[in-house]
Amino acid sequence: MSLVACRDVVKRFGTNTVLDGVSLEVAAGEIVAIIGRSGSGKSTLLRCVNGLEAIQDGSIRVGDTTINAPGADLRAVRQRVGIVFQSYNLFPHLTVEKNITLAPRVVKKISDRDARQIASDVLAKVGLSEKVNAYPDSLSGGQQQRVAIARSLAMNPDLMLFDEITSALDPELVGEVLKVLEALASQGMTMMLVTHEMGFARRCADRVVFMHQGKIWEQGSAATFFDNPKTPELTSFLSAVLH
């Protein structure tokens, strides 16, 4: 059984239909890159998958929870689905360690000691062990984004959603964040990631999905996708981003 199953998902903001019948399955351990023009609904799709946005039609299942069912336990789903945003969204008044331990302590009721151990483990994964007591505003953008990834990992999620997490970074900081993603990929984390880094998508993704006008316009394995676009929309998108 797939870990994520979106069936004919429709999402509207007022009269603006942003997702127009999206069906997508993601298997455990799979890495799916989502690309597409601005406004095509990429972020919205991710936000629907962890229930930050409610959908108007269709269904979304994560694990064994149908998250659009009435009374679905969204908080339980969010504990198993991490999301990292373009703008990091670290809590500025908390140290790196407290940013990471907040949800384990408050949501999972893990003891202070165990939570700190978790923080030290996930910080090691993103290569920032020495920043445990730093405040976010003393970190570079790349470091803040790595802390944001660590904060999500601390909840030990089954699925990670990444929404253009390198787009706000200076070019020389992109690499350190992509390295963390690659390490996660090699450890078998299931990921859905919206990205403009085509090289990264080609290298690391199992599958690439091209969204256009709220639909999945075209998808394929990373190996063939970029070389043999079938639709004119993808062809023109690729030629725009690759040159």
Added chain:
Amino acid sequence: MNYTFRFRDVFSSWDILQDGLLLTLRLSVITILAGLVIGTLCAAAMTYGPRWLRLSVQSYVEVIRNTPLIVQLFLVFFGLPSLGVRLDAETASVLTLSVNLGAYTSEIVRAGLEAIPKTQIEAGHALGLTGPQIFRYIVLFPALKTTYPALASQFILLMLATSVVSQISAEDLFHAASIIQSRTFRDFEVYAVVAGIYLALALALRVMFSGFYHLAFGRR
């Protein structure tokens, strides 16, 4: 001008002033704490509450901010007994001042809550926190930090405004001044000394608040 100052007459009644000062301090401390709690809860209700709650809290705030404090005090102390609620002067004072300060505080804290980026709240949801947990751990501290200077000024104004309670014969600092005045007829000396004490109190509060700021919010 042929007037000899006699401050001695005032200072010989120091024990009266001291008792008044104690009540003024007590009123100020209790009211500031109560006002902060009321204001924070009301600000949260106005920002995140359902419509009916937002409207009720907004009405409370507007009524309080658009009527004189002394009228509110008289309504509680002289008016409520007609409805069968009889409060002693100190209780009526604490109640009125807290409700009054709560209204002003809630407007200040609300501005702080509204300044918190939506993305912070969303990050909390994404981590599985409940609304109240997000408020407590993510929103409250930065909101109080940014509004702290405005809150501190409001609290000092409140301390000065406690002098109104002498009008319902609560025995605060200003009430003490009136007693000494009626005994000595040294109006200038009495009110000058009392003004000096209020000034010293206000300055002391300012120093305390700034010390507290560094304790609570001044990391590093």
